[in-house]
Amino acid sequence: MTMSRAAHPVPAVVPLLAWRELHELDALKAERRALMGRLEAMRPCSHRRIVLQADLERLTARIIAAELALKGGRS
Structure with a gap:
């Protein structure tokens, strides 16, 4: 039996490196x-x-853009 790595997923962004964002x-x-x-x-x-x-609406759009940028998407 082998353990799957899905049990401990790696976050898209390490919080320490993106604390300002x-x-x-x-x-x-x-x-x-x-x-x-x-x-x-x-x-x-x-x-x-x-x-x-x-x-x-503008604020919500900014939040979505910031979340996408943190996850590696385009802003």
């Missing part, structure tokens, strides 16, 4: 959570809510 990603996610909280408190058709929803 991981820290920035955590900050973006925290900003996104805060923005979602602000959106929940607003009236559905308010102008400010529409602006914040656009900000949320």
